[in-house]
Amino acid sequence: MRALRVAALAIVFASVGCAELTGKMVPVPAVHRVPLEVEGTRVLVAEDPVIESNDPVHLARAKQARVPQDLRASMTNALALAGFKIVTSPAEPHDVVAKLALAVREDSGKVYQTYRCGLRAPDGTLVAQIDWAWPQGTYVDENEVYDYATHSVATELAMSARVLTYLRALKATPPAPAIQP
Secondary structure, eight states, X not given: OHHHHHHHHHHHTOOOTTOOOOOEEOOOOOOOOOOGGGTTOEEEOOSOOEEEOSOHHHHHHHHHTTHHHHHHHHHHHHHHHTTOEEEOOTXXXXXXXXXXXXXXXXXXXXXXXXXXXXXXXXXXXEEEEEEEEOOTTEEOOTTSHHHHHHHHHHHHHHHOHHHHHHHHHHXXXXXXXXXXX
């Protein structure tokens, strides 16, 4: 499994080749939690992330290596660490929907990765779009790539003023009364 993940990341995120590897090795950051009053907000994560790339070989290799599924699993875990309740079926009650994506591009031998989480209301209205770019020159243990990225995205989401304003308003709105027969 470890070898497959390493191979998948090397294939999907382009090869470094003879490029100089400089930078720093860093640990996976902790996930910042949402405030207590919005903890337990139900987030629907029902779809695998979209891999955005102009290179069809990257897309095929990402699917073959199960990058979307592994990224989704890691993001689901990161959102739970942030204090959200994860929902995996659209049939279950949910407060917001998380649409995930990973954009990969290569320019002049450098690979750029942008991890995205679009948070939408159940009616499809955009609450916030969080785009987190992998910092150039930052390296993590080969088994922690997804966790480093998803913990960073979940923290950005948990600290977003737009997200918190929406969630607080959502929690302040009393639920609709049940219709009695």
